[in-house]
Structure formats: C-alpha cells, structure tokens
Amino acid sequence: MRLVSKVASIAMIAIFALGLTSIPTDAAAKKYKIFLSMSFIGNDWQAEAANMVKAMALHKNLADKVDLQIQVAGPNAQRQIQQINAMVQAGADAIVVYPISPTALNSVVKNACARGVLIFAYDGSISEPCAYNISIDQLEAGRVTAEWLVKKLDGKGDIIVITGVPGVSVDTLRTKAAKDVFAKHPGINIVAESVGMWSQAVARTELSKILATRNWDSIDGLWMQVGCYTANAMQLESGKKPADLMPCAGEGANGGRIQMLPIGTEVEGASSPYAPLNAPRISYASPPYSGGYALKLAVAKLDGKDVPQEIVLPLPIVTNETIQLCNEGTWAEMKAGCNAFLPSIVPNPGWFASIFSENTPEIGLNGALVGQPEL
Amino acid sequence: MNSSATEQAVKQPNNEFPKKRMRLGRHRGLIIALVAFTSLFLLVDIISPGPISYFEISFLSSGGTTLALAAVGETIVILSGGFDLSAGAVISLVNAVVASNMDPTDMNASVPLWTFIGICIGALAGAFNGFFIAFLRLQPIVVTLSTMFIVQGITLLVMDKPGGFVSPSLGNFYMGDAIPEFLPMSIILLGVVILLWLWIKNTRFGIGIYAIGSDPESARSTGLRVDWIRFGVYVLAGAFYGMAGVFISAQTGSGDPLVGNPLLLQIFAAVVLGGARLGGGRGGCVGSIFGAYILMMVVNVLLVLNISAYFATIAEGVILILAVLGSSVSRDSILAQHIRDLRSRIAAFMAGTLPRKLGSKNTRLKLPGITDTKGQNNTVVVPGFLSRHAETLRYALPAYICFILVILVTQLVLGNALFSWNYYNSLIVLSSFLAILALGQGTVILTGGLDLSIPWTIGLCGILLAGMVKGSDEALIYALPLVLFIGCLIGVINGLGIVFLGISPIVMTLATNGVLQGLALIYSGGTPDGFSSPMLRWFMTSKDYGVTPVVFLVALLAVVAVLLLGRTPFGRRVYAIGNGQRVAELSGINVDVTIVLVYALSGLCAAIVGVLLTGFSGQASLGMGDEYLLPSIAVVVVGGALITGGRGHYLGMLGGVFLLTSLLTLLAGTTLPYATRAILFGLVVLGAVIALRERRT
Structure with missing residues (x-):
C-alpha cells in the first residue's frame, strides 16, 4: 500500500515538474539545433560570454537558422560529459562548449564527432583533434604582460604576483610564461605570490594578507591575472596619490580600463575608485566574445563553409597609449578604436571590457550586457 | 531523528505483519531512491525524442559510475558515524598519478595492474585518514579536511595542469560491453561492488560498521575492536575512491588535477538521497548508487525540459528536495508526525488541556545552592576558574x-x-x-x-x-x-x-x-x-x-x-x-x-x-x-x-x-x-x- 502511494506521489511530482516548463515544439524543424554547454554561471565572465552567445543567436543573420539551448554543467567535468552526451542524444547539430577540462572531455567529444556533431570549444581548448578550438594564446598573454611590466620597471624592482585558479591550463600557462620572462631579468624579485582565483574579491583578500606584513612603498609593481582595479583602489585607500600608482599588468575589467584614462576625462557615472586615474596599466583578457564567435563559426560550418580547426584569437591588449572611452559601445564605435565603457552604462567595474572582435559585427555592448544583438 | 527507529522497535508485537512492515521500513531509503530513479528515468524516456537505445543506457550507466563508486565509499564512512571530505581530492590524485605515469606508447597497458595501483593509492590515503581518526581519535571532519588539502597539493605536484595519457585498454575495458548490445561493463562493475558490499555487510567487520555507527560505546562494550574497524572503514572507503579514480581515468583517457574536487558535495547528496543517515548506523551502499544516478539523471532532465541556465540550479535544488521528500509520504515520517502533533495540539487547545492552561505552579526542584546555605560554608565549595572551565x-x-x-x-x-x-x-x-x-x-x-x-x-x-x-x-x-x-x-x-x-x-x-x-x-x-x-x-x-x-x-x-x-x-x-x-x-x-x-x-x-x-x-x-x-x-x-x-x-x-x-x-x-x-x-x-x-x- 505504502509503496503504491509513494509511486503515485512521485508520479505526481513528475507531472508537476513537467507542467513547470512547456515542452519545446518542433515548429523549428529546419533550424540547426545548437546547444551551449557552459561550465559555471556564477561569475561575471561566464555570464557575459553566455549573453554574447545569446545575442549572436538572436541576430537577424542567424535567428532563423539557429535553435539555441543553453545548459549549465557547473564546475564538474563529470556532469559536462553527461550533458554533452545528452545533447548528442537530443539530436544536436553542433555543440558550443566552455570546456571545464581540456582533457576530460576527449572521449565524449570523440564520440560526438563520430555521430556527426560539431564541437566548438571557446576560451579553453579540447585536446581531441576533431574539436574546433577558439581561444587566445595564453603563453603569449603571460609573456607580453610580463615584458611590459619589466620595461615599466626598467628591469628592476620588487613585484607581487597574483595568479588564477591552480591546476587549470590557462593559469599554469600564463604564470609560467610570465615567470620565464621575470627569470631573465635578475633585477626583478617576486616578493610574494598568491592565488587570486580570477576574482576581484579574492584579489583584495590576498593583497590584504600580503600587505599585513608589508606596505605599498616596499613594492614596485604588480603582475595579476585579475585584480589591478582592486589593487589601485587599495593604494588610494592607503593614502597614495593617483600619480603614485604603481604599474600593474592585469585583466581587462572595465573598472581598470576607466582607471587608465587621463585624470580629468569627463566620464558619466564615475566615482572613485571607478574613475579616471591615469593608472599605469597593461590590460588584457580572454575575450568573452569567443563564445558568440564560436556559435557563428559553427553555423558557418553547418552551412558548408570551411572553418579552421584551431583559431587563435588576437590578444586584446590595451595600454595607456591606446585607451579610449566609448560613448554607446556599438560595434561600429568599437571598431573605430574605443575600448572602455561608461560606468553609467556598465555599473559593475569587474565587468570584462574586451568584447570587440573584427569578426563579430553582430554583437556590441548590448550583447554582452543584456544579450541583445546589434541591429 | 532516532525516534522513529525506537518507536518502531517498541511498537513491534510478535506477529507476522509488522515484522514485514519493519523490514520494508528499514529499507525505506533504498526504496525511495529506487522509485525516484525509476521515475526520473521514465521521465527522460517519455519526453526525449525517440526510444532509449542500448547505446544511451550504456552511456548513462558509465556516466554515473564514478559518482556511484565514490558514494559507496562515502556511505561506508557515514555508516560508521564518520565523515570524509577527502573523497573528491583522492579521485583527482589517482587520476593524476595514473595519467602521468602511464607510458604513452603502450596502448595495451594492463588493466588489472593499473586498477590495483589506483585502488592502493586510494587505500593509502584512506589509511592516513584512518590512522588519525581511529588511533589518535581525532574528529573525522578535520582530519579529512586536512587530508583533502594535502592530497590536493600532492596532486598538483604530480600534475600541474591537465594532460597526461591513459592507455585506451583501460577505456575499452571499463567503458566497453560485458555482453555486446546487452550489458555495459560499468553495470557489471557496480554489480560486483554491490555483491562485495552485501558480503562485507554480513561479515563481523560489516556488522561492526553498523554497530559503531549506531553506538560506539555499546560496540566497545560488546568487545568489538572499535579502533580497527574504524581504521578499516577509511581504508575501504579510500579503496572505493581509488576505484572511482581509475574509472574516471578510463572514461576520460587523460588526467586533470581538478577533476574530482567538485564531486564532493554531490557525493554527500548521493549518500543522503540513498537513505543513509548522517551520524551513522542506518542505510546502505545500494541506495547511494541509485542516489548517484538520480543526481546524474538530473542533467538529462534539465536538458530535456530545456530549463534555462539561470533556473538550472533552482530546478536542481527543487528536484533534490522532492526526491528526499518522497520519504514524507509515509505514516511515520517526520512530516506526518508533525501533522499528528499539530492535530492533537489543536484538540488539546479545544479541550482546554494544554499545559499552559492548567494553571501555573512553580514545581522546580530545590537544589542545595549557595543561597540556601547561608552560614554553612562547608557544604558547597565553588570550584576555581580553571577547574570549572577545564573542559x-x-x-x-x-x-x-x-x-x-x-x-x-x-x-x-x-x-x-x-x-x-x-x-x-x-x-x-x-x-x-x-x-x-x-x-x-x-x-x-x-x-x-x-x-x-x-x-x-x-x-x-x-x-x-x-x-x-x-x-x-x-x-x-x-x-x-x-x-x-x-x-x-x-x-x-x-x-x-x-x-x-x-x-x-x-x-x-x-x-x-x-x-x-x-x-x-x-x-x-x-x-x-x-x-x-x-x-x-x-x-x-x-x-x-x-x-x-x-x-x-x-x-x-x-x-x-x-x-x-x-x-x-x-x-x-x-x-x-x-x-x-x-x-x-x-x-x-x-x-x-x-x-x-x-x-x-x-x-x-x-x-x-x-x-x-x-x-x-x-x-x-x-x-x-x-x-x-x-x-x-x-x-x-x-x-x-x-x-x-x-x-x-x-x-x-x-x-x-x-x-x-x-x-x-x-x-x-x-x-x-x-x-x-x-x-x-x-x-x-x-x-x-x-x-x-x-x-x-
């Protein structure tokens, strides 16, 4: 009896769950069925990249070709394996993936390819040869930024290094390349190194720990994967003048970009520390448009066009010489050279500003912010 | 939470029917997990386009195996009243060691050898846990937390970024078919694990696990060697994590130093879904295996229902609660008890027999205290600060x-x-x-x-x-x-x-x-x-x-x-x-x-x-x-x-x-x-x- 009632109750639960969402209709029979398998949605970069994929799918060039479904696997590679597999079973034509692990997905990707499904990985890469990879050269990113810092310091000084997530290829490659550069300059001393997890909040706690036994005057420069915005804010809090900010090689957060603008620039919505400070910076990032670009390439490939297997995106580098404020952030405006956005439009200083690509005229600032394509 | 078990024991008179009921009741966790799993499976089957083929079943079964194996290990620890936070880290370690030590030119590496190595690494980590928990009597949660950090560190020393090589022979064996087009190897593996567990459960050691999980003091009084059983529990659990590590290596064909770490919370969820009681003494490994599969099936359910990314974690949370709530649909569940309590409370209120309506009279016991002993200094001596707070x-x-x-x-x-x-x-x-x-x-x-x-x-x-x-x-x-x-x-x-x-x-x-x-x-x-x-x-x-x-x-x-x-x-x-x-x-x-x-x-x-x-x-x-x-x-x-x-x-x-x-x-x-x-x-x-x-x- 009890068993029967249990079955009944669970069946009811199932029906209830079904009622929550409508089952997709197959009106879009001719559209390509494309899935996005994201890793984790709980951080700015991932959410932004997802918005840009959404915007790309909504653009008029693609809207009537693409039926896009977005799924989140969380930080767990096991679940992404299961998810990609379920997508293959669900009849995907192509799957756009933010790979949680470059290696763990190999066998499931191989299996997907064998069933004729295109796999496009963005930001990270999948080492299985049949996958299409779209990302920047992480070694180059580490090298260029480290060389910039060495040059700024004239080859000597004590620096702090804040890395990303330990054990992840991107972090290992960038940090290794940077350290190779520093090793070539005996005048450069890394006095403290900490794990920043690619988060402004963590960068602040780690810097606070380091500064518990040091002060800013004993340090000459910073190499951080994420956190220059925060480091500049902390220097101001400690009573430094904007003119005394130390050089920082780091990420492409919009807050950091605004800080790079010359002091006195008219910026709507700015308030210290999210304000022009003329901070000496080199700003780079893994660009969040790569997901949207991957979707575009997947459709091109499905349309029968040729797409190279490995696409290395140009490293988006901004320095004090090239920094330029956008007014609206349309693609056309960015093409003309602007690369920082008004705080009144982008209230979150941790938001990643490297959203411009020659190849994606479909998406601009609105794509990254709210998932709306350019007209 | 213990009360339902004791109540059942008290209620049980000497006839056939309640005995049967009690046996069913004892396996309630397992039954619920089974029912939840079956309904999720049917749900996916009904709403996904086309019937579920052997290929899909094979993939579904291998997809959940790593989590299931780890959950079995964790279940054994939890049955003994312990707690193990090192499970995910140990899986990563085994994966990293296997992938970085296999010879990339050897396409036919020995499956039994590498499986053995993996299990040994896991068991070794378990022995480390077990030593501190059983013999030094430290709290499992801190010991395993420390082990987790230590193991994560060692893993990164072995392998600082994803890579390495796992021989395809391992993949072909564990991901392949036991009987082509009928039975995938992963199901056989889990079958072997279940048989092994059923055997262990009936040995002295197995009964000991339940005994120390229910009441370590009584277990000790009956002559069980509590320390050694506890040690054995962690070693055995470690061996299962090791097996999970071997399986994930076979599944992915390579190494990733972070692959197991995010599994930790899911492992716990799987164990609890499977009906094991945190704190020990009740539950079993079979339920946890189904618990693990429920969690992995959620991925398919979310996909089939096309639940949007922002709602994914909400839907997951709701599914988790609903699956566990299955247990509230019986007469002696906590929810039912509360409803009964509420009913009798209302009845008492109507009848005016609630305690607070019965008039208040101070019925406190009078203890001899300082206030009562004026003039008689010798009866109560207030102990000094140090001895009062020694503990x-x-x-x-x-x-x-x-x-x-x-x-x-x-x-x-x-x-x-x-x-x-x-x-x-x-x-x-x-x-x-x-x-x-x-x-x-x-x-x-x-x-x-x-x-x-x-x-x-x-x-x-x-x-x-x-x-x-x-x-x-x-x-x-x-x-x-x-x-x-x-x-x-x-x-x-x-x-x-x-x-x-x-x-x-x-x-x-x-x-x-x-x-x-x-x-x-x-x-x-x-x-x-x-x-x-x-x-x-x-x-x-x-x-x-x-x-x-x-x-x-x-x-x-x-x-x-x-x-x-x-x-x-x-x-x-x-x-x-x-x-x-x-x-x-x-x-x-x-x-x-x-x-x-x-x-x-x-x-x-x-x-x-x-x-x-x-x-x-x-x-x-x-x-x-x-x-x-x-x-x-x-x-x-x-x-x-x-x-x-x-x-x-x-x-x-x-x-x-x-x-x-x-x-x-x-x-x-x-x-x-x-x-x-x-x-x-x-x-x-x-x-x-x-x-x-x-x-x-």
Whole structure:
C-alpha cells in the first residue's frame, strides 16, 4: 500500500515538474539545433560570454537558422560529459562548449564527432583533434604582460604576483610564461605570490594578507591575472596619490580600463575608485566574445563553409597609449578604436571590457550586457 | 531523528505483519531512491525524442559510475558515524598519478595492474585518514579536511595542469560491453561492488560498521575492536575512491588535477538521497548508487525540459528536495508526525488541556545552592576558574597556542608582525568574515546540524545590498535591515524544511544554496550592479588612527556570542539539543523552534558577511561567498567544537578563525608554490587538532 502511494506521489511530482516548463515544439524543424554547454554561471565572465552567445543567436543573420539551448554543467567535468552526451542524444547539430577540462572531455567529444556533431570549444581548448578550438594564446598573454611590466620597471624592482585558479591550463600557462620572462631579468624579485582565483574579491583578500606584513612603498609593481582595479583602489585607500600608482599588468575589467584614462576625462557615472586615474596599466583578457564567435563559426560550418580547426584569437591588449572611452559601445564605435565603457552604462567595474572582435559585427555592448544583438 | 527507529522497535508485537512492515521500513531509503530513479528515468524516456537505445543506457550507466563508486565509499564512512571530505581530492590524485605515469606508447597497458595501483593509492590515503581518526581519535571532519588539502597539493605536484595519457585498454575495458548490445561493463562493475558490499555487510567487520555507527560505546562494550574497524572503514572507503579514480581515468583517457574536487558535495547528496543517515548506523551502499544516478539523471532532465541556465540550479535544488521528500509520504515520517502533533495540539487547545492552561505552579526542584546555605560554608565549595572551565580550555587553547606559534613564524619569515599593530589590524579585518560566520555555523554545528547554504546567502545578500544602495549612504538605512531580514528569512526556510519536512540539514541547505544561486543570477541578470556606500567602505577599509572600524565590531561580536551561547536560555537549549535531541525534547525544550532560530541566526550571520564583503570589496560579485563554506566549518572544529554537536565554545572558534587567517596570511606573504602551501596548510591544521583528540573512555 505504502509503496503504491509513494509511486503515485512521485508520479505526481513528475507531472508537476513537467507542467513547470512547456515542452519545446518542433515548429523549428529546419533550424540547426545548437546547444551551449557552459561550465559555471556564477561569475561575471561566464555570464557575459553566455549573453554574447545569446545575442549572436538572436541576430537577424542567424535567428532563423539557429535553435539555441543553453545548459549549465557547473564546475564538474563529470556532469559536462553527461550533458554533452545528452545533447548528442537530443539530436544536436553542433555543440558550443566552455570546456571545464581540456582533457576530460576527449572521449565524449570523440564520440560526438563520430555521430556527426560539431564541437566548438571557446576560451579553453579540447585536446581531441576533431574539436574546433577558439581561444587566445595564453603563453603569449603571460609573456607580453610580463615584458611590459619589466620595461615599466626598467628591469628592476620588487613585484607581487597574483595568479588564477591552480591546476587549470590557462593559469599554469600564463604564470609560467610570465615567470620565464621575470627569470631573465635578475633585477626583478617576486616578493610574494598568491592565488587570486580570477576574482576581484579574492584579489583584495590576498593583497590584504600580503600587505599585513608589508606596505605599498616596499613594492614596485604588480603582475595579476585579475585584480589591478582592486589593487589601485587599495593604494588610494592607503593614502597614495593617483600619480603614485604603481604599474600593474592585469585583466581587462572595465573598472581598470576607466582607471587608465587621463585624470580629468569627463566620464558619466564615475566615482572613485571607478574613475579616471591615469593608472599605469597593461590590460588584457580572454575575450568573452569567443563564445558568440564560436556559435557563428559553427553555423558557418553547418552551412558548408570551411572553418579552421584551431583559431587563435588576437590578444586584446590595451595600454595607456591606446585607451579610449566609448560613448554607446556599438560595434561600429568599437571598431573605430574605443575600448572602455561608461560606468553609467556598465555599473559593475569587474565587468570584462574586451568584447570587440573584427569578426563579430553582430554583437556590441548590448550583447554582452543584456544579450541583445546589434541591429 | 532516532525516534522513529525506537518507536518502531517498541511498537513491534510478535506477529507476522509488522515484522514485514519493519523490514520494508528499514529499507525505506533504498526504496525511495529506487522509485525516484525509476521515475526520473521514465521521465527522460517519455519526453526525449525517440526510444532509449542500448547505446544511451550504456552511456548513462558509465556516466554515473564514478559518482556511484565514490558514494559507496562515502556511505561506508557515514555508516560508521564518520565523515570524509577527502573523497573528491583522492579521485583527482589517482587520476593524476595514473595519467602521468602511464607510458604513452603502450596502448595495451594492463588493466588489472593499473586498477590495483589506483585502488592502493586510494587505500593509502584512506589509511592516513584512518590512522588519525581511529588511533589518535581525532574528529573525522578535520582530519579529512586536512587530508583533502594535502592530497590536493600532492596532486598538483604530480600534475600541474591537465594532460597526461591513459592507455585506451583501460577505456575499452571499463567503458566497453560485458555482453555486446546487452550489458555495459560499468553495470557489471557496480554489480560486483554491490555483491562485495552485501558480503562485507554480513561479515563481523560489516556488522561492526553498523554497530559503531549506531553506538560506539555499546560496540566497545560488546568487545568489538572499535579502533580497527574504524581504521578499516577509511581504508575501504579510500579503496572505493581509488576505484572511482581509475574509472574516471578510463572514461576520460587523460588526467586533470581538478577533476574530482567538485564531486564532493554531490557525493554527500548521493549518500543522503540513498537513505543513509548522517551520524551513522542506518542505510546502505545500494541506495547511494541509485542516489548517484538520480543526481546524474538530473542533467538529462534539465536538458530535456530545456530549463534555462539561470533556473538550472533552482530546478536542481527543487528536484533534490522532492526526491528526499518522497520519504514524507509515509505514516511515520517526520512530516506526518508533525501533522499528528499539530492535530492533537489543536484538540488539546479545544479541550482546554494544554499545559499552559492548567494553571501555573512553580514545581522546580530545590537544589542545595549557595543561597540556601547561608552560614554553612562547608557544604558547597565553588570550584576555581580553571577547574570549572577545564573542559572548555582544553579544547579552546590549542587553537590559540598554534595561533601564537604562527605569529612567531611570521615574524621570523616575513618580519613586521609581532610588534606591528598594522599586522594585527589586517588580521582582524580579514578574520571578521569568518568570525561572524563561525557564530552562525558554530551554533548550527552545536545543535548537530550543518549549514551549506552560506555561500549564496552571502552572495545574494551582498548583491541585493549593492544593488539597492548604489553608493548612497542614505539608502543604507533601509537596505541594511532589509538585507539582514532576508538573511534571517533564508535561515528560517532552512530551519522549517529541516524541522517540519524532516529533510536532513545537508540536503536542505544544499538545495537552498542552489535556489539562492538561481535567484541571485535572475536578480542580477548575470552581472551584479551597484556598489557599496562610502560609509560601508570606510567601515571596512579606512584606518583612522590605525584602526579599521570593523575591529570594534569583531570585539563586540565576540562578547555578544559568548553571552548568547553561554548565558542565555537560548544558548543552553542549543547545547542541550546537541547533546541529545530526544532528551532535550523530553526536558521540555521546544526543539523545533530552537532549531529554526539557530538556522535563522546562521542566515543572519551570512547576510552580515555579505554586507561586510561588499563594503570590503567596494562592490558585490557573483560567487563571492564560495570561498567561505569549508573554512566556516573548519574554524568551528579547529576551535574545539564537536561536529556532532553539544560541545564547543565561541572563544575556541574565534581562536580557530585567527589561526587559519594568520596561517593563510603567512603563506600569502611567501613565494611558495600553491601545491606546497596546500600541503603545509593541511599539516598545520592537522597538527593543531592533535591536541584536541578525544580521551579514551
């Protein structure tokens, strides 16, 4: 009896769950069925990249070709394996993936390819040869930024290094390349190194720990994967003048970009520390448009066009010489050279500003912010 | 939670029918897991296009095997009354070792050999856990937490980024078919595991596991060698994690030093879904295997239902609760009990026989105390401070001693510590978050619960606050109370779920955490906006006269916390519940209300941390609370609290907070590689708690 009632109750639960969402209709029979398998949605970069994929799918060039479904696997590679597999079973034509692990997905990707499904990985890469990879050269990113810092310091000084997530290829490659550069300059001393997890909040706690036994005057420069915005804010809090900010090689957060603008620039919505400070910076990032670009390439490939297997995106580098404020952030405006956005439009200083690509005229600032394509 | 078992035992007269019922009842967890699994499976089958082919079944079965194997290991630990946080890390280690040591040219590496190696590595890690837990009698949660850090460090030393090679022979064997087009190898593997478990269960060792999980003292009295059984449990569990590591290596064909770490929370969820009781003595491995598959099937369900990304974690949380709620559809479930209680309460109210309507008369026992013995000094001697607090001191002091040692080392290695106020100021500011969380999490742990919803309570509250104040101090006046109220509300919801639905704290708070994550994403649209007001930023970062204002808050909090837990009826109720819920209930404590209040306190503390973190960082970000979950548990236990509840002092926990923060500060100031730091961190925590070991009774 009890068993029967249990079955009944669970069946009811199932029906209830079904009622929550409508089952997709197959009106879009001719559209390509494309899935996005994201890793984790709980951080700015991932959410932004997802918005840009959404915007790309909504653009008029693609809207009537693409039926896009977005799924989140969380930080767990096991679940992404299961998810990609379920997508293959669900009849995907192509799957756009933010790979949680470059290696763990190999066998499931191989299996997907064998069933004729295109796999496009963005930001990270999948080492299985049949996958299409779209990302920047992480070694180059580490090298260029480290060389910039060495040059700024004239080859000597004590620096702090804040890395990303330990054990992840991107972090290992960038940090290794940077350290190779520093090793070539005996005048450069890394006095403290900490794990920043690619988060402004963590960068602040780690810097606070380091500064518990040091002060800013004993340090000459910073190499951080994420956190220059925060480091500049902390220097101001400690009573430094904007003119005394130390050089920082780091990420492409919009807050950091605004800080790079010359002091006195008219910026709507700015308030210290999210304000022009003329901070000496080199700003780079893994660009969040790569997901949207991957979707575009997947459709091109499905349309029968040729797409190279490995696409290395140009490293988006901004320095004090090239920094330029956008007014609206349309693609056309960015093409003309602007690369920082008004705080009144982008209230979150941790938001990643490297959203411009020659190849994606479909998406601009609105794509990254709210998932709306350019007209 | 024990009450239903005892009631059944009492109710059982000598005839056939109830016996059968009891046997079914004993396997309720398993049956529910089975039913939930079957219905999810059918759900996926019905709504996915086309029938489910053998190929799909084969993939589904291998997809859940790693989690299932790990869950079996964890179940054995939990059955024995233990807790193992090192499971995910051990899986990563085995994967890294296997992938980095296989010869890339050898396409036919021996499957039995590498399986054996993997299992041995796992068992070795288990033996490390087992040694400290069984023979040094340390608390499982701290030991396995330390092991987790140490193992993660070793893994990164073995392999610093994904790569390596696993011979296809391993993949072909484990991912292949036992009988082509009929039976995948992974199902055979799990079948073997189930048979093995059924055998173990009936050996002396197996009965011993259940015995020490139910009552270690009775187990010892009946002559069981509790220490050796406990040791064996961790070794066996480690072996299963090792097997899971081998399987994931076969499945992925390569190595990734982080592959197992995120499995940890899912492993616990699988065990609880499978019907095992945290605290030990009830449940089994078969249920956990189904629990694991339920969790993996959720991925397919979300896909088939096309649930949008922002809602994914909400849907997952709801599915988790619904699956567990299956157990509330029986006559002796907690929910049914509560409904019966409520009914009789209403009836009593109507009849006017409620205790409070019966007229009050002071019926307290008169104990001989100081007030009664005026003039007779020799009857009661008030013991001295030291002997009155000997127990508390014994458990709270080690953290402080280690803290002082860490400061000395910091002074030696980095300088500017021992005599520098700046150092202490930074330390207290950095400690403030954990000090506040320790009050909430600590109180929850004192009642024998656990709050896993802390990360996204912090995240959501921070994001809401930043979104409302948008840099204005005036807005803080209404935003602050509102956010703190929301924190309390989250805690109340946790508490209600735990008390009235009878959901285990781990599952309830884990599900809440998922729901909160979804809400934070929906509210912020993926990018939280707004920033903290100048006042809040001043409170967390300014240094007028060298003192950051939050330092005073930490001092005030310490006083409030000590008074709250030590001097109020609420505090005494908390300790009473932790020492024995049934006894507390029979002593007239309103256990339900107290537990709800405890979780509300934890929610409030997390909300305060969300606010302070927003002030500290200047803005709120998604996932800003993620770093605080495990530390919030660790500091409580390092500070001398008992994870099963009933013992601990806030000052001890505060010592734990200072110890951990100063240790991390020391490590951050160096240039040691992360792997070495993780190992050092684990070793220091382990060393700090060796002094906390249980006395042999």
